[in-house]
Amino acid sequence: MTLPAVVLLLVFNYVPLFGLATAFQEYDPLAGVWQSPWAGFYQFERLLNDSLFWGALRNTLWLSFVQLILFFPVPIALALLLNSVLSERIRNFIQSVVYLPHFFSWVLAITIFQQMLGGAGALNQFLRSNDIGTWDIMTNPDTFALLVTSQVIWKEAGWGIIVFLAALAAINTDLYEAAAADGAGRLRRLWHITLPGLRSVIVLMLVLRLGNALTVGFEQFLIQRNAVGHDTAEVLDTFSFYYGIATGDYSYGAAAGLFKSVISLLLIWGANKLAHAFGEDGLYRK
Amino acid sequence: MTLAIERTGADAVAKPVAAQAVRRKRKNERPTWEEPPTVVGQAAKGITLSGVLLVMLVPLWIIVVTSLSTQAAVNRAGGLVIWPTDITFESYRVMLTDSTVRTALLVSLGITAVGTVVSMAVSVMCAYGLSRSRSLGHRFILMLLIITMFVNGGLIPTFLVVTGLGGYDQWWALILPSAVSVFNILILRAFYSSTSLDLIEAARIDGAGDWRILWSIVLPTSRAVTAVMALFYGVGYWNSFFNVMLYMPTDSEKWPLQYVLLTYVNRGNGMPGSVNNGFGDQFSQTAPLALQMAVVVLTLVPLLLVYPFVQKHFRTGVLTGAIKG
Structure with missing residues (x-):
């Protein structure tokens, strides 16, 4: 019964692993993987000498850092706040509202942001009608990191509370009562x-976030790259797409992708080691 | 090595869902030992939570109201309309007579329906197979699945494989490469493992085969998780646009709704392929705002129709493991 799933995974996940060989080639679409000439580490040398690639790496790390600082605590705070609401009906209503944007596509989420904050959006409409001047957030490279982080918060913070709510519900209420009795x-x-009750979940989420430090979201940047320019909006995934597929330089894009995958694996491994050092399970047990 | 998700799966087995539901249903009263709330604290909490709700709901409200407004109302407001004045369904009528939007709606519904059925069939079978730990090579297959969560070929090798198999401009290229979510399979498996073994044993003695057990016992006893997984897959297909960009970028006849939304509302382009249908003039330049908002609402409607029925299952502890893994 597992056969269909295994076949699909073999074809679309395992066969592409061999396709990574293209990163060490000068891939020619007409010749295919088997016939294309080998190029050794030539593509990687190109990457290391490419200022656009370094720019993409820098943007990725910077955006990851901003999201870690500004996004990560939000679901925890929201879960604590929601958990303190006594009325179950209100709790359920708030939950069903804040979960909703998680199911929106990035196209939809960014369209909504554009309609609210863009040059012709609701905010500027209000500013103009009150003669305050305009403030186009959607195309400003200087505030781009804040913009994308607020998009992520709007779309995902609500959904992110689920796991913390579950951890909060698992804390024994007798502990609270005993502590209160002791003053x-x-x-x-x-x-x-x-907080000790949430500790292992927080560590697990941190491990996941650190392990994915080189992944900051692909579609979100693909859609907005043209509006703010690639200097600020190019991340490793969009770099791989634009210089790999859009320009037909497949080997180069594959090399960038492989670079990212290897570093990501190392990051996951390292973050997990760190979690073990703090006595937590992290993503997998020793 | 044990993955976090497997641990939570084990937890789900140890604590039956009913017990969790009982604990969640605490009384709507403040426990006696807790100090009485301060006015300032209550006000701050109320304001913060209302703010969160407003940030989510106000944009949707504005978009729906604008899509229902006449051009005159839009002009009067100088753009987006916040208070409804003249309500009209004209934009929806125009939108649905446009062939590009109509085709895109059908394409999106088709991909979502076929994709969800394929994904669910494959995942349910796989999860059931893996949940019966006596099955052949079960540990090996599980490893095979889990590895793909950490290691993958990435964008370009996958693209080369799909196009190498002749997937360019083919419908299956939008479905099959992303049909299997290992993550969803692991969640389903955790639930199937907890399905009453006695019941399955009894059915087996009565001569029921694996298919019969899956269909008549396992699926009916795990409706909640099945509904949630179907929503996950369905939303994935409904929301996808990048694979269209990769595999069928040129042919607007095959664009799904999200891609139309991107081209037509987000980038403000005129609609391609609408010149022949009598509304050519209307669509040849950036469309009226109300019409654009109607397209936004259209992409939301299917989600809003399904969401209330599935959302209630999120709370039953179904997703505790889902998010953790």
């Missing part, structure tokens, strides 16, 4: 009971 106030209960 611990709200903040001390938060610090000594709630």
